[in-house]
Amino acid sequence: MDLRVPSGWFFTLVGLILIGMGVFAPHMGAAPLTTDNVNLYSGACMLVFGLFLLLMAWRAARQEKGSIP
């Protein structure tokens, strides 16, 4: 099992949840010391990171397939 696959999916899903929170409920449980949309920014970072891991795993899987004729 390539660990990048489950990790990638996990961060993609969490990223999407956080982006959803940031877009649809930006004021829910808002934190006292910040006015930034923390969920949206962090969620976007996690989504990008998750997709990056999935891309790396996909490339590795394709290369492995290619090397075995």
Next chain:
Amino acid sequence: MKLASVDYVILALYFAFVLGIGWRLRKRISSSGDFLMSGRSVPVWITSLAFIAANLGAVELIGMAASGAKYGIMTAHFYWLGAIPAMLFMGIFMMPFYYGSKARSVPEYLKMRFDEKTRAFNAFSFAVMTIFSSGISMYALGLLLHLVLGWSFDVSVLASAAIVLAYTFLGGLTSAIYNEVLQFLLIVMGFAPLAILSVNKAGGWQGMVARLPPNMTHAWSYMGSPTENPMGVEIFGMVAGLGFVLSFGYWCTNFLVVQRAMAADSMSAARRTPLIGTLPKMFLPFIVIMPGIAALVLSKMNLGYNFPLKATGGPDYDQALTTLMAQFYPAGLLGVGMTGLMASFMSGMAGNVTAFNTVFTYDIYQSYIRPGAPDRHYLTVGRVTTVAGVLLSIAAAYLATRYNNIMDLLQLVFGCVNAPLFATFLLGMFWKRTTAHGAFSGLTLGTLAAVLTLSSTTAEGKGGWIANLYTFPSQMAQNFWIAIIAFSTCLVISVAVSMFTTPRTDKDMEGLVYGLTKVPHDATAKWYQRPAPLTVIVVILLLILNIWFR
């Protein structure tokens, strides 16, 4: 602090992935080696992250933020002076002997190099230590969840133990390692926003420097005398105690971390495991220590954030991290942060349990209880030991609720266990004249010296049960000096006894000692796969960090 339903969704999602990884890995296990040593087949980027993740339990996570608030940027010495040089030494000089000897554990190496009694001493003390460490970690988790979220202590402890048991039982060491890496990524992704937000709010690094006394924001400048810096340590105690003995002892001889490197798929990968690990490790202080310092600054800025206090008065540094999360994280990211905390508690426990079952199965059961059985038998023993390890940890956690002070004491003792052991390894690996009797007497007397020093000196009202011969300015100073004394005792006694006893022949020690082992030169490998260029890069970065925050 109260979690919203979205936080629970994220928490549940994480545990689903953790258990899923264990479930998928169960098919890879057909021998005791697969279960206890990952069949030596884990890719190097995973072993590298696991190598540092095994040490990034929640006790460390909360402790580093707490120390940041208490001691300032000097806390970074645990990384920039301690861990990184030790990890480099481990990869370059010690790994060839560990991996090359084909030993399955640290105690087994001691058996190969020295004799049965040295192994037995290390195996038993290590087994006891892992169980108590894992119990203390569970206790801390239960306490924290009760304090912060109002959850029941029993439910927190039992549920987390059940999850750890499930995935380590299914997938063994591989499962523990994979989940440590997932947890590590979660910690970084979950706590980096906190570091960025809190440091920004505190006015950036420059703003923090302006608002704090200078000895909180300089790592080296105030180390001339113990009275000048918040840690109460002078430069010799810091460099020799923390930088050399404690850090090298921990990173080079603690089987919990060594085991991660030994799971790598080749000698070259095993050597690169700690070397590659230093790169992310070096920058962790920005995520784990900075928020603690920022919390202190924020509490002085009249923003409505007060530094958490203990019920008895006085600052409660351990709550710096969680109170900061409540200030900056909305529902959603708060769930990610809390999940990260819980995950790090559990992976700390899983790390201890997987190290415990290997040492028990190979070094105690196979050596003293039932040698020579077919491998299938040891696989079963490994699995049963995993269950027993978790149950014993739970027992230790409940013991901690009853005898709080004993646990404090144990943590102090564990802090010193690796100090004499490092002297034993240093001599064993680099001086072929060292004899088994020398190693054993040095190790036992060195450990005894540590316990005696602890019980005859005090610091911050702790220690000194036998007598109070000396009072240290801080517990840190006491810790560092105990390590120095234990290490020196072990070194001197081992050398002295070795001179009067007969050494083994060179032929017996091939692959175990420097000079009798072919150290691999990966001259044909690409530059980034060779230890030397990697080390140069790490050292340059390390110097820059130390000078920057001097």
